[in-house]
Amino acid sequence: TNRKSINEFFSQHLSFPFLQYKEHLHVARGEGQFIYDTNGKRYLDFFAGIVTVGVGHCHPRLIEAATKQMKKYWHLSTYYLQDSVRDYAENLLEHFQDDKHLSVCLFVNSGSEANDLALHLAKEYTKQSEVITLRNSYHGVIQSTLCLTNIAGFKRSYLTGSRVAMTPDPYRGIWGGQYCRDSPIQTTRSCNCQKDHCQASDRYVEQLEQILDYEVPKKKVAGMFIESIQGYGGSVQYPKNYVKKATELVQQNGGLYIADEVQSGFGRTGTHFWGYQGHGAKPDIVVMAKAIANGFPFAAVVTRPEIAKTVGNYFNTYGGNPIGCAVASAVLDVIKEEKLQENSLRVGTHLLEKLAKLRDQLPNVIGDVRGKGLFIGVEMVTDKESRKPYPIEKMNAILNRCRDNGLLLGKGGNFGNVFRIKPPMCITIEDADFALNVLEDAIRKEL
Numbered sequence: 001t002n003r004k005s006i007n008e009f010f011s012q013h014l015s016f017p018f019l020q021y022k023e024h025l026h027v028a029r030g031e032g033q034f035i036y037d038t039n040g041k042r043y044l045d046f047f048a049g050i051v052t053v054g055v056g057h058c059h060p061r062l063i064e065a066a067t068k069q070m071k072k073y074w075h076l077s078t079y080y081l082q083d084s085v086r087d088y089a090e091n092l093l094e095h096f097q098d099d100k101h102l103s104v105c106l107f108v109n110s111g112s113e114a115n116d117l118a119l120h121l122a123k124e125y126t127k128q129s130e131v132i133t134l135r136n137s138y139h140g141v142i143q144s145t146l147c148l149t150n151i152a153g154f155k156r157s158y159l160t161g162s163r164v165a166m167t168p169d170p171y172r173g174i175w176g177g178q179y180c181r182d183s184p185i186q187t188t189r190s191c192n193c194q195k196d197h198c199q200a201s202d203r204y205v206e207q208l209e210q211i212l213d214y215e216v217p218k219k220k221v222a223g224m225f226i227e228s229i230q231g232y233g234g235s236v237q238y239p240k241n242y243v244k245k246a247t248e249l250v251q252q253n254g255g256l257y258i259a260d261e262v263q264s265g266f267g268r269t270g271t272h273f274w275g276y277q278g279h280g281a282k283p284d285i286v287v288m289a290k291a292i293a294n295g296f297p298f299a300a301v302v303t304r305p306e307i308a309k310t311v312g313n314y315f316n317t318y319g320g321n322p323i324g325c326a327v328a329s330a331v332l333d334v335i336k337e338e339k340l341q342e343n344s345l346r347v348g349t350h351l352l353e354k355l356a357k358l359r360d361q362l363p364n365v366i367g368d369v370r371g372k373g374l375f376i377g378v379e380m381v382t383d384k385e386s387r388k389p390y391p392i393e394k395m396n397a398i399l400n401r402c403r404d405n406g407l408l409l410g411k412g413g414n415f416g417n418v419f420r421i422k423p424p425m426c427i428t429i430e431d432a433d434f435a436l437n438v439l440e441d442a443i444r445k446e447l
Ligand code: PMP
Pocket: 050, 110, 111, 112, 113, 115, 138, 139, 140, 141, 227, 231, 232, 260, 261, 262, 263, 289, 290
């Protein structure tokens, strides 16, 4: 009877939840693309546990796979041969048919840990210590990966950072549309036409070259980390050819290209299973987490044998947990059988088209709509001319209104002014239309 209310308990004994809403949401259960609060109210989950619940909440196939393994054994460590680990690695490597040299899997427990291992591998293999990352990137919160994360709020004066290259951000980047004949904006900001003739990304590659020339001893680098689409940073989609040209430059200087697929992997971008494939780039190390096991703590690094060898017999206690492997294998099967990558493209394209129309219809507020598949960002501004970021209070008012009307969205970007739309990949066109109506209504009430 003296038990504290859950709100009171969380505020006194835990460090979360983040106050995104005027009242905390107390969740009871999830099913597919929906979650339900303790009053039985249903919400369409357009943020999927921070881009993690790729195949939907409580998918029966995943429950079955986990239960089956749980009845055999839960944990043995990396000391033994295990069927569920072999089955998963085999299944996962099938997804690297175009990059068969990426043939060794190393299993860990979170995206931060996976990036930490990638960093370790890159330094061991190249025997170099310089690392390049993009401005506004997010690669994790453990100390080593905080050095890779370039979001202002996460910076710490006592951590040695990486060399930070300018993100070729088509909306807020500093180099512009004069480098592309199709750009609607001819003076400032880069282009996002995604066509072959577009030179917009070349200035950014030149800037990277200058970093190598002026900041890195003998131009020798361990590697460059790139999120295939920048996630936390605001769903920033780079102009065509940037990733390919930038990473080839790094590779020419002895460094590795580490593709951070923590958010962009597992079919979310619709056109490809891995985001890097959309750039035509060739990574040396691929880092994955989040959707890999739909929320069961699990993550992986996939790389070339000669790179993996540098850490010898890599082990960590939970790495390759057999239940995680069983769930992760079921995730791959469900994505394939339910054609979730194709669905991401279909429903994502519908959402992008409708959001672009809304951007054009509404005076000011929506500055930019971007993304690929179900990896979407809606950047809010006070006016389209100055691109001044929309105030946080107004962003929160819209988020709260959406929540009241049964829609949960994410928020991000350097100024906290980007709505992030990354639902489970099983959503339907009807769900998308419901979300569009709720969001439009919430934005209009703020005009
Ligand atoms: N990389 C990217 C691109 C991410 O978005 C995240 C998590 N937001 C991470 C790495 C770190 O993953 P985790 O939170 O599992 O440590």
